[in-house]
Amino acid sequence: MTAALRAACYVSEITQPLRAGRYGRPMHHPAPRFCPSCGGGLAPRGREQVCEACGRIHHRDPKVGVGVVVRDAAGRLLLVRRGIEPGKGRWALPAGYVDADEDPRAAAARECLEETGLIVRVGRILGVYNSTGGGASFFLAFAAESEGGQLRAADDAMEVGFFATDELPDLAFESTRAAVSAEGA
Ligand SMILES: [Zn+2]
16 A cells, blocks of 8 residues: 555545445546647547557546535524536535645635635535535535635625524535534534
């Protein structure tokens, strides 16, 4: 076992085991057909695509989603009503994709600010969830605390609001409820 794999196993032990398949089927992003390096045709080889012209191997990277569990002073949960698929029209944690070279916690804070207007300090990880039923390959949920800002829906969010845990609206993803449970654990 490599050091990196040992570290990954350790991380999943201290957070929450990855529950493959429980949170919906991964979205299958269409494979690229042409080599980004030389424009040659790509042919599948195992799990990878290989350029038939220059021989370069193209790995398909996972898309990483991050989101935050934030509560107001009354203990209500911050949710956004999604303006885009997957889960359009239903409610979810403020969330989005990690950009290349971006710290996952910084990405979670950025997405929360973009969608809700709230500035948050991102803390401990609550769970790692395999596929959120659409866009991301896997999803990291973090606990976070509001540090200011002005609540208003923007970017990919149609609405934003705080909800009591026993009165949550129609949720887009199973991982939302799982992350909320993990927060209390
Ligand atoms: Zn090529």
